[in-house]
Amino acid sequence: MSDVAPAIELKGISKAFGPVQANKDISIRVMPGTIHGIIGENGAGKSTLMSILYGFYKADKGEVFIHGKRTAIPDSQAAIAAGIGMVFQHFKLVENFTVLENVILGAEDGRLLRPSLAKARKELKRLAEDYGLNVDPDAVIEEIGVGMQQRVEILKALYRQADILILDEPTGVLTPAEANQLFRILDRLRAEGKTIVLITHKLREIMEITDTVSVMRRGQMTATVKTAETSPEQLAELMVGRKVLLRVDKAPAKPGAVVLDVQGLNVTDEKGVQRLKDVSLSIRAGEILGIAGVAGNGQSELLEVLGGMTRATGRITLNGEEIDLTGRHSDGQSRRARGIAHVPEDRQREGLIMDFFAWENVAFGYHRDPAYRRGVLMDNAALQEDTARKMEKFDVRPPNPWLTAKNFSGGNQQKIVVAREIERNPTLLLVGQPTRGVDIGAIEFIHNQIVALRDQGAAVLLVSVELDEILSLSDRIAVMFDGKIMGERLPGQTDAGELGLLMAGMNGRAA
Amino acid sequence: MDYMTILQILDSTVRLAVPLLLACLAGLYSERAGIFDIGLEGKMLAAAFFSGAVAAVSGSAWLGLLAGMGASLVLSALHGLASITFRGNQLISGVAVNFLAAGMTVVVAQDWFKQGGRTPSLSGAARFEPITLPGAEALRDVPILGPLYAELISGHTSLVYIAFACVPLTWWALYRTRFGLRLRAVGENPAAVDTAGVSVVGLRYAAVAICGVLCGIAGAYLATALQAGFVKDMTAGRGYIALAALIFAKWRPWYALLATLLFGLLQAIALRYQNIDLGAITIPVQVMDALPYILTVVILAGFVGKAIPPRAGGEPYVKER
Numbered sequence: 001m002s003d004v005a006p007a008i009e010l011k012g013i014s015k016a017f018g019p020v021q022a023n024k025d026i027s028i029r030v031m032p033g034t035i036h037g038i039i040g041e042n043g044a045g046k047s048t049l050m051s052i053l054y055g056f057y058k059a060d061k062g063e064v065f066i067h068g069k070r071t072a073i074p075d076s077q078a079a080i081a082a083g084i085g086m087v088f089q090h091f092k093l094v095e096n097f098t099v100l101e102n103v104i105l106g107a108e109d110g111r112l113l114r115p116s117l118a119k120a121r122k123e124l125k126r127l128a129e130d131y132g133l134n135v136d137p138d139a140v141i142e143e144i145g146v147g148m149q150q151r152v153e154i155l156k157a158l159y160r161q162a163d164i165l166i167l168d169e170p171t172g173v174l175t176p177a178e179a180n181q182l183f184r185i186l187d188r189l190r191a192e193g194k195t196i197v198l199i200t201h202k203l204r205e206i207m208e209i210t211d212t213v214s215v216m217r218r219g220q221m222t223a224t225v226k227t228a229e230t231s232p233e234q235l236a237e238l239m240v241g242r243k244v245l246l247r248v249d250k251a252p253a254k255p256g257a258v259v260l261d262v263q264g265l266n267v268t269d270e271k272g273v274q275r276l277k278d279v280s281l282s283i284r285a286g287e288i289l290g291i292a293g294v295a296g297n298g299q300s301e302l303l304e305v306l307g308g309m310t311r312a313t314g315r316i317t318l319n320g321e322e323i324d325l326t327g328r329h330s331d332g333q334s335r336r337a338r339g340i341a342h343v344p345e346d347r348q349r350e351g352l353i354m355d356f357f358a359w360e361n362v363a364f365g366y367h368r369d370p371a372y373r374r375g376v377l378m379d380n381a382a383l384q385e386d387t388a389r390k391m392e393k394f395d396v397r398p399p400n401p402w403l404t405a406k407n408f409s410g411g412n413q414q415k416i417v418v419a420r421e422i423e424r425n426p427t428l429l430l431v432g433q434p435t436r437g438v439d440i441g442a443i444e445f446i447h448n449q450i451v452a453l454r455d456q457g458a459a460v461l462l463v464s465v466e467l468d469e470i471l472s473l474s475d476r477i478a479v480m481f482d483g484k485i486m487g488e489r490l491p492g493q494t495d496a497g498e499l500g501l502l503m504a505g506m507n508g509r510a511a
Numbered sequence: 512m513d514y515m516t517i518l519q520i521l522d523s524t525v526r527l528a529v530p531l532l533l534a535c536l537a538g539l540y541s542e543r544a545g546i547f548d549i550g551l552e553g554k555m556l557a558a559a560f561f562s563g564a565v566a567a568v569s570g571s572a573w574l575g576l577l578a579g580m581g582a583s584l585v586l587s588a589l590h591g592l593a594s595i596t597f598r599g600n601q602l603i604s605g606v607a608v609n610f611l612a613a614g615m616t617v618v619v620a621q622d623w624f625k626q627g628g629r630t631p632s633l634s635g636a637a638r639f640e641p642i643t644l645p646g647a648e649a650l651r652d653v654p655i656l657g658p659l660y661a662e663l664i665s666g667h668t669s670l671v672y673i674a675f676a677c678v679p680l681t682w683w684a685l686y687r688t689r690f691g692l693r694l695r696a697v698g699e700n701p702a703a704v705d706t707a708g709v710s711v712v713g714l715r716y717a718a719v720a721i722c723g724v725l726c727g728i729a730g731a732y733l734a735t736a737l738q739a740g741f742v743k744d745m746t747a748g749r750g751y752i753a754l755a756a757l758i759f760a761k762w763r764p765w766y767a768l769l770a771t772l773l774f775g776l777l778q779a780i781a782l783r784y785q786n787i788d789l790g791a792i793t794i795p796v797q798v799m800d801a802l803p804y805i806l807t808v809v810i811l812a813g814f815v816g817k818a819i820p821p822r823a824g825g826e827p828y829v830k831e832r
Binding site for chain 2 (some may be wrong): 077088092093094095096102107110113116351
C-alpha cells in the first residue's frame with residue numbers, strides 16, 4: 001500500500017456484552033476514497049464494531065486511528081467531530097419533522113432556528129447538486145418513502161461534514177430500484193473522495209460496489225480481500241465457515257389437484273382504500289406460487305385474508321370446500337384447523353412474542369392441540385420436549401427452549417416460526433418474507449425446508465420482495481401491483497427485467 | 512344578561528383559567544420531551560402549601576412564590592430521577608408524587624400552624640394584589656372598550672399576566688429556538704437526538720425542571736392570589752383537568768390557552784349561576800359544578816378529534832443498536 005494513511009484503522013478492538021464476546025481482537029484498515037464492505041452473518045459483530053466506531057458503544061480494548069491520528073471516540077459527538085457519519089439500519093429520524101429540521105437537529109448554528117434553517121437550505125441545494133441527492137427540504141419525513149428517508153440520513157451526515165460514511169444494512173428496506181439509486185449515489189460519493197463502509201449480509205451488493213471486503217464470523221475478522229479477487233462462493237464460505245449452496249437445489253414440481261382456489265377477492269381497509277382488487281389465483285398440491293411485488297401492493301393483505309387476520313369479499317376454496325371469509329369461522333384459529341399454516345411477514349410483530357420463551361412461542365396457534373394439554377391445563381413438559389425436538393431438527397442455535405425469543409438472532413427467530421408452522425404438515429403453507437434479515441446459512445436451510453414441504457405434496461404461497469428469492473424458489477410467479485395481479489409467469493421463461501416492469505405496473509406483453 | 516355581567520364572568524374565567532393554563536404549559540414542556548407527568552396535581556398542591564406557608568411566615572408573597580417553585584422543583588427532580596435516570600414507569604412515579612403531596616401538605620400544615628391542615632389567612636403583602644393598569648380608571652367611562660379594559664384586562668395580579676405571557680413565550684421557544692427543536696425531537700425520537708450528538712438525559716431534565724417551575728407558579732397563584740392561604744386539597748383536580756386540556760390542545764401552546772379558557776369559563780359559569788331555572792326544569796348546582804369534570808371525561812374518551820401524543824412519550828430511553 002502507498003504512504004497514504006488509512007481513513008480508518010482499528011487495532012485490536014474487543015467488546016463483550018456480559019458473557020458474549022461480540023468483537024474479539026479486531027483490526028482493520030480502510031483506505032480513503034474507497035468503498036469497504038463488511039460482510040458477515042447476523043450476530044457476527046458487524047454492527048457492534050461500527051457502533052464502537054460511532055461512539056455508541058465503548059470498546060473494552062483497542063485503538064482507533066482516523067486518518068493516521070489516534071482518536072478517542074467516547075460518544076457520537078466525538079465521532080461527528082472526527083468526520084464520521086453513520087446511516088443506521090433503522091433510521092434515526094424525527095417522523096413529524098421536515099427534512100430540513102432533521103438535517104439541522106444537533107448541528108444548529110446558534111440558539112435561534114431561522115438562520116440555521118436558511119443556511120441548511122442553501123447547503124442542501126449544494127449537496128443535491130454535488131452528489132445527486134435530491135430531496136425536498138420541506139417534505140415531512142413520515143410522508144416520504146424509505147428511499148428518500150435514507151437520503152435524508154446521508155444528507156445529515158454530509159451536512160455535518162462527514163468524510164467517512166458508515167451504512168448499516170442500507171438496502172434491507174429498499175426496493176431493487178431504490179437500491180440501485182443508492183449505489184449510484186455511493187459511487188458518486190466515492191468519486192468525490194469520501195470513504196464508505198458498507199455493512200451488509202448480501203453478497204451481491206458486496207460484489208457490485210465495494211473495492212475491498214472484510215469478512216466477520218462470530219466476533220472475529222476472518223479475512224480481508226480485494227473484491228475483484230474474490231467470488232461470492234468464497235465469501236459465503238468465509239462467512240459461514242463451510243461450503244454454502246447459493247442456488248436452491250430443487251427438482252421440477254409435480255403439481256397435483258388444486259388445493260387453493262381464490263376468486264374475485266376484494267379488501268377495503270378502514271381508511272376506505274381498496275387494497276385488493278378482484279384477485280384470483282390458484283395453487284396446486286406440490287407447487288410453490290411466488291407473489292412478487294414492491295412492498296405495499298396488496299401482498300400483505302392477501303396473506304392476511306388467507307391467514308384469517310383480515311376480512312374480505314370473494315370466494316376461496318380449500319380442497320374444494322369453501323372458506324368462511326367474514327363469519328365466525330374467518331379467524332386464524334379456524335384457518336389453522338383447516339390445515340393452513342402461516343409464517344407471517346413480520347416475525348417480531350406477528351410471528352413471535354419477543355418476551356416469551358421459545359417453547360411458549362412454539363405453542364402459539366396450536367395451544368389447543370390435545371398433545372399439548374392435560375385436561376384443562378397446558379402440558380408444559382410435553383411442549384418443552386416438543387420444542388427441543390423442533391429446535392434440534394431446524395438447527396436453531398442455541399437450542400434452548402428456555403431462552404426468550406428476543407435472545408435469538410433474526411435467522412434463528414425465523415427458524416422457530418418456520419419450524420412451528422412446517423412441522424404441522426399443513427396442506428397450504430403461507431410464507432411472507434421468509435428470509436428478511438436472515439443470514440445466508442439460515443436462508444439456505446429455510447429454503448430447503450419449504451421445498452421439502454412442497455415435495456411432500458403441500459401447496460405453498462410465497463410472498464417476497466426479494467426477486468432472487470421468488471425466481472429461485474417458485475414454480476409459478478404472479479406479480480402484484482396496486483392490489484391487482486398483473487400477470488403470471490414461469491420462472492424459466494422470465495427474468496428480473498420483465499418482472500420489474502410488471503412490479504412497476506407496466507404490462508410488457510399480454511398477460 | 513347585560514354587558515357588565517358578561518365582563519364579570521369573563522373576568523372570573525381568566526382568573527380561574529390561570530392555574531390550569533400554567534399547569535397545562537408545564538405538562539406541555541414535559542410531555543413534548545417524552546416524559547408523561549401525571550404529577551402536575553401533586554406539584555401544584557405542594558407549591559400551594561409551601562408558598563402559602565412561607566408567605567404567612569415572611570409576609571412576602573414573592574418569597575412565597577419562590578418557596579412554591581422550590582417545592583415543585585424538588586418533586587420534579589424526584590420524578591426525573593425515577594423516570595429519566597432510573598428509567599422507571601412514569602405513571603407510577605407521577606402517582607407517587609401526587610400521593611406524597613396530598614399527604615405531606617396536610618401533615619406539615621397541621622404540625623406548623625395547628626389550624627386543621629391549613630395555613631393562616633394571608634393579607635397585605637403576603638398576597639399578590641391586583642394591579643391596576645395605567646389609565647384603567649380614566650378610561651372606565653369610554654363605552655364598550657372602557658369597561659372591557661378596566662374590568663377584564665386590568666385589575667389582575669402579576670401572576671396572571673405572567674401566565675398569559677408564557678403562551679407566546681412557549682410557542683416561540685418551541686418553534687423558533689434550537690432548544691425547542693431538540694425538545695420536540697426528544698419526545699418524538701430520542702435515538703435521533705442521541706445519534707446527533709445531543710444529550711437525551713440533559714434535555715429531558717431541562718424539560719422536567721421547566722415543568723416544575725410552571726407548576727410552582729400555578730400552586731403559588733392558588734394559595735397567594737386566587738385565594739388567601741392554603742387549604743387541604745385546594746388544587747381540586749386541576750392538575751388532571753390541565754392534562755385533559757393538554758390532550759384537547761394537541762400539545763400546542765396557543766390551543767392550550769383556548770382549552771384552559773374553555774375550562775375556566777365552565778368553572779366561572781358554575782360559580783356564578785348556582786341553579787339555572789329553565790322554566791319546566793331547574794338545573795341543580797351540582798350539575799354546573801360537575802361541568803368541567805364532565806368535559807374532561809368527554810375529552811379523554813376521545814370524542815374531540817384525534818390527538819396524536821409525542822411518539823416517545825412514556826418510554827424510558829434505552830440505547831440500542
